[in-house]
Amino acid sequence: MRPLIVWHIFRKDLVETFRDRRTLFTTLVLPLVVYPLLFTAVGSFTSNKRQQVEATPARVAVWGPVPERAVEAVLKEKATVVDRRASVPLHLEAEAQKAVGDKTVDVVLVTPDGAVGPSVPVKVYADSTQFESDAMQDRVLKVLRKHTAVLLEERMVALGQPAISARPLQVDEEDLSNPARRAASVVGSILPYMVLVLLASAAFYSALDMTAGEKERGTLQTLLTAPVHAVEVVAGKYLAVVTMTLVAALANIVSLGLAIGRILSADATGQGFHMGPRVGLALFLTLLPAALLLSSLFIAVGVLARTYKEGQSYLMPLLLLVVFAAVGSTLPGVELTPVLALVPLTNVALLMRELLSGRATLFLGTEVIISSFAYAAMGVVLAARVFETEQVLLSGEKPWKDIFSRKAKGGLTPINTLFFVALLVVVVFYGTVPLMLAVTKEQVGRAIVMSELGFFLLPALLWALLLRVPLKDAFQLRLPTRRGLLGTLLLACGGWAVGLAVGSVLSRFQGAQDYSEQLGELLGKNGPLSMTMAVLLVGLLPAVCEEACFRGVVLTGLARSGSRGLAVVGSALAFGLFHINPYHVAAATTLGLVLGYAAYESRSLLPGVLMHFVNNGLQMVLLRMPQVRGFFESFVVVGVGLLVTVLALWLLRGSGKKAAHDAGLSPHGPAGPVRA
Amino acid sequence: MIEAQGLTKRYAGVEAATDVSFRVAKGEVVGLLGPNGAGKTTVLRMLAGILTPSSGEATVDGHAASTDAFALKRSLGFLTGDTALYQRLSPREVLRYFGRLNSMEEGLLKSRIETLVQSFQMQDFADRPCGKLSAGQKQRANVARAFLHDPPALILDEPTTALDVITGRFLLNAIREERGRGKAILFSTHVLGDAETLCDRVVLLHQGRVLDDGTVPEVIARSGARTLTDAFLSRIGEAA
Numbered sequence: 001m002r003p004l005i006v007w008h009i010f011r012k013d014l015v016e017t018f019r020d021r022r023t024l025f026t027t028l029v030l031p032l033v034v035y036p037l038l039f040t041a042v043g044s045f046t047s048n049k050r051q052q053v054e055a056t057p058a059r060v061a062v063w064g065p066v067p068e069r070a071v072e073a074v075l076k077e078k079a080t081v082v083d084r085r086a087s088v089p090l091h092l093e094a095e096a097q098k099a100v101g102d103k104t105v106d107v108v109l110v111t112p113d114g115a116v117g118p119s120v121p122v123k124v125y126a127d128s129t130q131f132e133s134d135a136m137q138d139r140v141l142k143v144l145r146k147h148t149a150v151l152l153e154e155r156m157v158a159l160g161q162p163a164i165s166a167r168p169l170q171v172d173e174e175d176l177s178n179p180a181r182r183a184a185s186v187v188g189s190i191l192p193y194m195v196l197v198l199l200a201s202a203a204f205y206s207a208l209d210m211t212a213g214e215k216e217r218g219t220l221q222t223l224l225t226a227p228v229h230a231v232e233v234v235a236g237k238y239l240a241v242v243t244m245t246l247v248a249a250l251a252n253i254v255s256l257g258l259a260i261g262r263i264l265s266a267d268a269t270g271q272g273f274h275m276g277p278r279v280g281l282a283l284f285l286t287l288l289p290a291a292l293l294l295s296s297l298f299i300a301v302g303v304l305a306r307t308y309k310e311g312q313s314y315l316m317p318l319l320l321l322v323v324f325a326a327v328g329s330t331l332p333g334v335e336l337t338p339v340l341a342l343v344p345l346t347n348v349a350l351l352m353r354e355l356l357s358g359r360a361t362l363f364l365g366t367e368v369i370i371s372s373f374a375y376a377a378m379g380v381v382l383a384a385r386v387f388e389t390e391q392v393l394l395s396g397e398k399p400w401k402d403i404f405s406r407k408a409k410g411g412l413t414p415i416n417t418l419f420f421v422a423l424l425v426v427v428v429f430y431g432t433v434p435l436m437l438a439v440t441k442e443q444v445g446r447a448i449v450m451s452e453l454g455f456f457l458l459p460a461l462l463w464a465l466l467l468r469v470p471l472k473d474a475f476q477l478r479l480p481t482r483r484g485l486l487g488t489l490l491l492a493c494g495g496w497a498v499g500l501a502v503g504s505v506l507s508r509f510q511g512a513q514d515y516s517e518q519l520g521e522l523l524g525k526n527g528p529l530s531m532t533m534a535v536l537l538v539g540l541l542p543a544v545c546e547e548a549c550f551r552g553v554v555l556t557g558l559a560r561s562g563s564r565g566l567a568v569v570g571s572a573l574a575f576g577l578f579h580i581n582p583y584h585v586a587a588a589t590t591l592g593l594v595l596g597y598a599a600y601e602s603r604s605l606l607p608g609v610l611m612h613f614v615n616n617g618l619q620m621v622l623l624r625m626p627q628v629r630g631f632f633e634s635f636v637v638v639g640v641g642l643l644v645t646v647l648a649l650w651l652l653r654g655s656g657k658k659a660a661h662d663a664g665l666s667p668h669g670p671a672g673p674v675r676a
Numbered sequence: 677m678i679e680a681q682g683l684t685k686r687y688a689g690v691e692a693a694t695d696v697s698f699r700v701a702k703g704e705v706v707g708l709l710g711p712n713g714a715g716k717t718t719v720l721r722m723l724a725g726i727l728t729p730s731s732g733e734a735t736v737d738g739h740a741a742s743t744d745a746f747a748l749k750r751s752l753g754f755l756t757g758d759t760a761l762y763q764r765l766s767p768r769e770v771l772r773y774f775g776r777l778n779s780m781e782e783g784l785l786k787s788r789i790e791t792l793v794q795s796f797q798m799q800d801f802a803d804r805p806c807g808k809l810s811a812g813q814k815q816r817a818n819v820a821r822a823f824l825h826d827p828p829a830l831i832l833d834e835p836t837t838a839l840d841v842i843t844g845r846f847l848l849n850a851i852r853e854e855r856g857r858g859k860a861i862l863f864s865t866h867v868l869g870d871a872e873t874l875c876d877r878v879v880l881l882h883q884g885r886v887l888d889d890g891t892v893p894e895v896i897a898r899s900g901a902r903t904l905t906d907a908f909l910s911r912i913g914e915a916a
Binding site for chain 1: 687724726746749750752754760763765769773774776777779800805821906
């Protein structure tokens with residue numbers, strides 16, 4: 001893939017899109033109009049309506065022998081009797097419904113014919129679906145309850161008791177929320193839904209125009225006649241759709257911020273919101289993976305259509321799915337939980353709601369963003385596959401078999417590695433939930449074995465077998481050269497210092513300290529594992545399983561791009577992401593960079609396995625032997641360890657080239673399928 | 677220069693092209709003639725490297741589509757009824773875009789665009805959106821796009837269809853000039869008069885198969901007809 005060609009395609013698509021008024025309207029104008037309307041126009045309308053109703057007398061119908069004093073009490077509180085009947089009509093409810101439905105009456109007071117005695121029934125009929133009738137019923141009920149209290153007091157006095165004895169309990173209701181917070185709660189539950197739907201609309205129109213639209217206009221074929229690869233076309237178009245979707249996201253956030261800001265200065269409605277620059281940034285980061293996912297899905301589905309109209313009919317169900325996912329976040333009682341954080345798009349809407357109400361947590365936020373990125377990666381792979389199917393691009397036929405069950409031809413590639421990581425994220429996150437529920441603290445050893453084997457080693461093994469890549473190549477199962485071996489040994493001796501140095505920086509954060517304490521309780525000397533088991537299960541097992549997965553399959557696949565940076569940074573990021581806790585993610589990613597560099601340069605899994613084992617094993621030892629902790633964490637020892645690591649990496653640099661050459665491998669790394 | 681060797685394309689059991697073979701040499705214009713549905717577009721797409729043949733090989737300037745479709749596309753200017761222009765870009769922007777996709781050096785691209793704007797008489801509309809151009813203006817811009825990177829081979833599918841006489845003649849002259857510059861040109865048309873006056877050889881295609889391949893007089897003689905149109909109808913009638 002040539003970045004410059006991708007850039008040209010991206011720029012052209014963006015220019016064209018910005019010249020399309022329809023897309024521009026959906027992307028930029030609509031968000032700028034919707035929020036001010038929602039916050040001001042709708043708010044103002046509701047407020048005006050309420051004031052109007054409060055100032056208007058209630059139109060009351062009085063049917064049957066309703067006590068006269070009760071009627072008088074009602075009439076004193078802004079009410080007029082518009083219909084008075086001495087007896088109750090035969091079809092009471094039907095007539096009441098008609099009177100209220102015709103809007104000639106707001107409420108109907110009814111006392112059944114012949115009702116007398118110490119307790120006279122008075123029914124107040126109203127239609128709660130009508131704003132005026134509902135408000136007037138509240139008013140009349142309040143008056144009647146007050147009047148009942150007065151009557152009770154009169155009876156107590158008549159019985160020679162003080163009037164106050166009519167109120168044995170003085171009950172008053174107090175709502176802790178103020179009107180501003182109540183309004184904020186309602187609007188805050190709707191906003192994420194609206195933002196997501198507007199975002200999807202922006203992706204919808206951009207993707208449709210760049211795929212089905214181009215096919216209909218014949219320009220997609222024109223593009224294919226140029227010397228460009230399908231993957232460059234999809235990359236350029238994808239970036240353009242993502243850009244337009246992100247522009248829509250920005251427009252949404254800016255408009256939202258401005259609308260809330262204006263209301264905060266003029267009204268109390270915005271007081272329940274938290275919408276500073278930090279929340280704005282967090283919202284944008286939350287919307288980013290949603291934009292990536294929506295763009296990839298819309299492009300993949302859009303290109304299946306032959307015409308713009310056909311594309312609309314294909315994409316509409318997808319848009320409806322987005323609406324359903326977003327609606328889930330508006331349901332009462334639905335909160336962001338570890339499980340809901342895995343549900344695509346609903347998780348984004350829920351996280352936005354948490355962010356706006358200031359209740360978001362780092363853990364769930366990270367889970368939402370990681371899982372959303374994973375879904376987005378799968379969407380990108382799907383889009384790339386569709387674009388590589390020439391029948392789809394040229395004729396509009398849909399050879400599903402070719403798209404979904406095409407046999408892998410190129411072994412491990414950067415694209416299918418991206419898909420593998422995305423798949424792994426989903427497997428790990430969904431797999432962790434039942435594991436956490438099923439396993440007690442005492443069974444932590446079993447949980448580690450199950451997760452290391454089931455989440456990392458087995459999927460990596462299956463992936464290599466599925467792509468028919470020799471295990472020796474997929475997992476870089478070869479010994480380093482003599483120089484590389486020396487580097488490997490030094491890395492094992494000093495590499496742990498990287499982990500300690502990063503840990504020392506992170507320990508300044510309270511969250512990292514808390515996480516460290518939790519790990520200490522679980523894996524330390526008070527935990528269920530013996531020292532030997534802790535070193536074996538937390539040191540050796542991950543060193544083998546995680547290295548096989550990340551420095552094996554993932555790094556090897558990414559290395560096929562020919563870019564060392566992509567291979568090392570990509571595999572480190574993937575490795576880091578699977579550590580879930582944000583602080584652990586940062587530490588693991590840093591370690592992953594060193595492990596990845598060592599594996600890439602030596603073309604061997606061994607340096608990573610040894611360093612990983614010593615690093616994790618030492619952590620277990622330090623948890624149980626705090627007396628030596630000070631020594632290992634001292635500035636001098638860590639410094640020496642880091643120097644040894646640098647020396648080790650220098651020795652490892654380029655050491656694998658000879659091994660690769662001897663094995664007849666390409667400089668991009670061994671990843672081809674088995675030649676049957 | 678342009679060579680089809682046993683090109684066959686099957687779609688879900690149906691053969692759109694069967695064992696199609698012919699050759700276009702340097703400085704030669706070959707007409708690919710056939711009724712609607714004859715398989716012309718399929719053959720042209722295979723030759724252009726955008727459709728993979730079920731069997732056979734397409735070669736342009738020595739580059740085989742199966743092994744180096746990329747180099748093949750660089751050696752080819754391709755224009756069919758399905759290759760349209762971007763409605764919201766101007767002809768000049770379209771040319772710049774395709775020049776960049778062909779990795780042309782910026783200075784060379786700029787001068788080449790100016791040359792084409794002049795020679796295709798596009799000065800009046802070169803900066804107007806393509807969506808607002810007439811059919812003739814669009815086709816001039818489209819042919820300019822195909823000629824832009826000065827490829828040694830050209831495939832032009834019905835470039836004169838739906839054009840007025842002046843624009844049609846203008847384009848035919850442009851094609852002649854390219855032939856004069858030694859380019860191999862595969863020219864597909866429904867207008868048999870154009871084929872008769874322009875093409876050095878013609879290939880008759882019907883139901884995905886080559887019915888005849890030769891110079892216009894040869895094809896006429898073999899069919900026993902008097903004109904190319906009669907020869908065309910006669911061969912198709914025989915095949916049916």
